[in-house]
Amino acid sequence: VKDMLGVQDMLYVEVERATKLPLDSRIDKLDPFVKFFLIKSGETEPQSKAESKIFWNAGPDPNFLELGLVQASFPYSNEETLRIEVWTANEIFNHQLCGFVDINLSKHHIAKGVKNQKFGLTRRSGNGEDSVIPDCSIQASLRLTKQDVHMDLDNPDDRNRLQVFNRIETDVAGDGKLHDYSHHNDDALVGLEVT
Numbered sequence: 001v002k003d004m005l006g007v008q009d010m011l012y013v014e015v016e017r018a019t020k021l022p023l024d025s026r027i028d029k030l031d032p033f034v035k036f037f038l039i040k041s042g043e044t045e046p047q048s049k050a051e052s053k054i055f056w057n058a059g060p061d062p063n064f065l066e067l068g069l070v071q072a073s074f075p076y077s078n079e080e081t082l083r084i085e086v087w088t089a090n091e092i093f094n095h096q097l098c099g100f101v102d103i104n105l106s107k108h109h110i111a112k113g114v115k116n117q118k119f120g121l122t123r124r125s126g127n128g129e130d131s132v133i134p135d136c137s138i139q140a141s142l143r144l145t146k147q148d149v150h151m152d153l154d155n156p157d158d159r160n161r162l163q164v165f166n167r168i169e170t171d172v173a174g175d176g177k178l179h180d181y182s183h184h185n186d187d188a189l190v191g192l193e194v195t
Contacts, residue, residue, distance in 0.1 A: 010147045011038070011076040011105070015052075015084065016116065016139045017063045021098045022123070023088050024060035031056050031089040032098065034064075036072040041080040048074040054089045076144060080105055084138060086121065099123050099133050103142070113143040 015034050024030040033054040037046035050072035055062055064070040085100040099121030121136045 007146045007148060009076040010073050010145050011082070011110065012071065012073045012143050012145065013082065013084070014069070014071040014141045016065050016070075016141065017061070018086055018098075018121075018136075018138045019061055020133075020135045020137070021060040021062075021086060021088070021121075022133060022136065023096055023098055029057040029059045030062075030098075032058050032062050033087050033089060033095075034070045035083075035085040035087060036074075037083040037085070038074045038076070038079045039081040039083060040078075046083070047079055050074070056089070076105075082142070084119070084140065086138060097123070099136055101138065103140075105142075110142050110144045113141070115141050117141070 013036060018032060021030055021032060031054055034052040036050045038048040039046050052070040055067050058067055082103045082105050083100055086098045087095050088098055089095050101119040101121055103119065116139055118137045118139050121133050121138060122130045123133050124130050
């Protein structure tokens, strides 16, 4: 039996393509993959993260709409930054970062949705300074939706998560009133089935 806990804001992100990625060579085609990080204001560690599969030999201009989906969805509770990083895989050495973009997620901005927008990529130099990579970009779409959050109360793992959820609700609120959990610690929602 699935019981509904409430409604959770969900951020959906899709990267459709990348253009003029650095680090491609004639001998070895670029093998891109994408990492997503959702970061709260004032924090350095991401609240949530996801990673795409590797697209072997896709080159510097991968069209992910043709190659395969590059998308992620996250429970969203007023995080301010979505970082998208494009990497190239390397079977012998460490993977290398091609570039990244930090997208400001002011709620009024993403509530309307962002469709097929181009974002310039930046790289970080050895001295920690960021610089824009000329002509290098990704095209991405973002949207914010509301999803019902359900859990199976017959499942012991879900019951444990509900106890954590209730404990966080009580600890955070502290006033005996029921509050919207979507503004609290998303760790309480880890592993919940979102339908």
